[in-house]
Structures are given as structure tokens and as C-alpha cells.
Amino acid sequence: MAAKTVLNYLPRESVVHKLTGTTKLAFFLLFTFASMITYNTWVLLGLLAVSLFAFKLSRIHFREVRFMMIFMLVFLLLNNLFILLFDPNQGTTLYGTRHVLFHLFWRYDITQEQLFYMLNISLKYFVALPVAILFISATNPSEFAASLNSIGVSYKIGYSVAIALRYIPDIQRDYHSISQAQQARGVELGKSEPFFARLKNSVSILMPLILTSLNRINTISNAMELRGFGKDKKRTWYMKRPFARRDFVALALGVVLFGISLGITLRFGRFYNPFK
Template identity: 25%
Template sequence: MSFLTPEIRSSAVARINPVAKLIAALLLSIALLLSIDAVSAGVALGLEALLLPWAGLGARQFWLRTAPLWIAAPLAAVTTILYGNDSGNTLWAWGFVTITEGSLALGLAIALRVLAIGIPGIVLFATTDPTDLADGLAQVLRLPSRFVLGGLAGLRLVGLFIDDWRALGMARRARGVGDGGGPLAALRRLVSQAFALLVLSVRRGSKLATAMEARGFGSDAPRSWARPSRFTGREAVLIVIGALVAGVAVAVAVATGSWHFVLS
């Protein structure tokens, strides 16, 4: 059973080998982590925006999945602006908090970088089925099958844990311990319910591990795979696109003189 909706499953990106998606995202991330400047991150973010229509995600799905980034990026920018390294003219100061031209530029660069690195990763992961990813990791990258299959089994339990969380909440409300009491009581109930879910998860994980061992998933013998995972021209095109986005971003930053190598 696929975890992807039919719309996403039929998109061009969803049909690409997940290993190629990992390589493309890694190339872009490495390039953007080599420097902290607004130009390279802004160029990369603009090019990524041009490619989003081919990802297969609708507008609602895109905003819901990337919502944490749109919260984290401004927070990172504000923190950097207020408490980052000061340089240039001082624009505002109060106690140990100062805002300078340099801290403003650094905050903008950090915010753009969070978005430019995070959005491709989230979009590519959202268009990847866990089973396809496991097939690619085991057959293309030759990772140990025990590691791959264990990770796949754990990932497929995420949806079940969400259902367990809802069931625990409804059971607690049915017993009269799920409502009222103020913020402190709500926090106490949250911790208690999280601990109950942890105990349930450990028990289910132990049973799953025993069942997988009984079916030979822990054997060191070479495995066969139901679905072959191959690299074709589509995968090469995605990797080239990722390398081009990274290269153009770096080239523009160097040409404008804003490139600052982090290790220099």
C-alpha cells in the first residue's frame, strides 16, 4: 500500500528513485552550507520556486507540510538580528541587545537559508513512498538490509501511533480526565498521555521485532527484493537540476562579492 495520494503518486517527481532525490537535496544543502549570505540562498530559493509546480503537491499540502519552516525561519532571523555578531553601523541598542547592519544582513541570510535548504527536503520527502525509499537504499546504495527494513517497519508504524494517540485521548476523556483544569493540568495530562504512548510503542516494537526475526528478516543471507530499484535518465536529470541550482546560486553569490566561505 502506498502512503502517497493518487495525485502525488502520478507526479513526475514521485516516480523518480528516492536515492536520486537524496543526492540532489544533499548537493544543494552542501553548497548552501558553505557560505552564509543572502544572495546564494535567495537565488536558490527563487529557482526552487520555479520547480515546485512539477513536485505534485497542491497548494494546501505544500503550506501545511512546510508550515514549520515558515515559523522557524523568522524566529531564527530575529534571534540572529538581536544576538548575532555585531558589525557595521548600530541601528538600535538596548542593554545587551543591539541591532546593527551586519546582524540584519546575517539574520536575512539565515532565514533564507533555512527555507532554501528545508523546502526541497520536505517536498522531496513528501513525494517519496517509504517502501520505494527502502528499495533504493538497499539496492542502489547497498545499505544493510536489517537497517533498511527496520527503518521501513518503524516508519510505517507512524500512522498507527497517530491513531493510538487519538484513541488514548478519547479513552481519557471518556473516563473524565481529558478536559478542564487549566494550563498546568493540560500539561500534566499531555506528559501522562505521552508516557502511555511510549509504553504502548515499546510493546508494539518488541512484538514487531520478534515477528520479523521469526520470518527471517534478521538473517545475514542475501535478500531478494520484490520490486527492482533502478537509475534511469529521470534520476540523472534530477541530480543535474540539483547541481545546477546549487552551482548557479554559488556563481551569482561569487559574482556579486557576497560569498563568504564559512571556513575561511
């Protein structure tokens, strides 16, 4: 059975997949900016609903992106922990009030404001992650390269990004295959092994992986050189599709969401304060 990969394209028959690469890129940027400029809880909850609905439309299952979700949760927990450790009064400073729930030690008081601030930080992650996963998992790398070129990015850069996105799943599959081969030869990588022993045994996987990767890069480079890549200033794109009605709807939705977030931020400020 093939190894499970992350950060790879997952083809589906869905409305999200049928959008052009340019539309998905523009919506991703608009949606990301909309979530970045505000800490208003109600705006973030609305964006979260849109994000989850878009994920549902894509027909991508949670188990297929579970690794990225778990990685995000671990990163989020560490982020909140460090916020609490280095600045336990950040919420109090931002909201201008102080309601202590209980005291831990030294200068560490757990306040309602701090917990509410960290809740909003967590919401921003949950808002952005589904759309980011969709952008990666629902966009063909060649289509993404065409979308970058359509907004003025050099086709050489766009093509390099496309190759990198196609190459990530290959590296993961190579790592899985080499790991299984080395374990069949008696190289232990399980949790029962001591940490430094596993670290030492990992070298026997990394070296063949590096050599295989360099060989693949050399093969791709030679093939592109033989085809005259980079000779002309422009190129055509096989994956570039014309805009349809659904693309205009998605772009309009992105503009509206960004406009709402920006308007509420300018009118009421970045932070919704329930403590006043």
C-alpha cells in the same frame, strides 16, 4: 475522520514521485550542500525558486504540510532572536561595515548588516525546507530503504529507517485516538485547563500510547524473526525501480546547482556584500 499526520508519505501522480528513491536522495544531498556552503543572496534566491518549483511539481498542497511549515517558522523566529541577543554585531563583523538604523539599549544596535545577515539565514531555511518536505512526503519508505542500500548502507539499517518512517504516522493516529477516548471519559486537555492540569492529564494518554507502541514493536520484531530477517548479507527490493530519463535530468540539475553554488562561493566568497 482520521487524524492528520506529519512526516508521512503522501502518494501523488507527479514527476517528483516517479523519481527513484536513489535519485531523490542524491538530489536532496546535492541541493542541501549547495544551500549550506553559501550565504550569497542571489544564489539562495535562485535555489529558492528551484525549491518552490519542485514543490509545485509534486502536487503536494500547503495545507497537508502546514504543521511542518509553521514549526519551521517558529524555529526560524527563535533562531533569529537568539542570533540578535547573543551576537548583535555578527553582520557587522562579516560584512566589514556598520550602518546603524536605530539604537535599542546597551550594546544592541539594529544595523543594516545584521538584518541582511538574518535575511540570508532565513533564506537558507526557506530554501532547504520545501526539498526536505518533498524528500519525506514524496518517497515511499520502502523505496527510501532501497535507495540507502543502493549507496552502500546496510540493508538492516535501511529497513530500520523504513520501519521508523512508517511507524511515525501510526503513533500519531494512536495518540489522536487515545486522546479522543480519554476526553470522552472526562479527561480535559483543552486550553481552558491550567497548564499543570493538562500536563498531568497527558499521562493518561502517554501511558496507553507507550504500551501500544511497545506491543507493536514486539509484533514487528517477531514477524521479522519468523521470516528470517538478517540471515543473508544481501536482499532484493520490491520498490527498487530502474533509472529513467527523468532521473538523469534530476541528478544533472542537482550537480549543476551544486557546481554553481560552489563556483560562485570560490570565486566571490561565501557572502554577497551590498554595503561596499
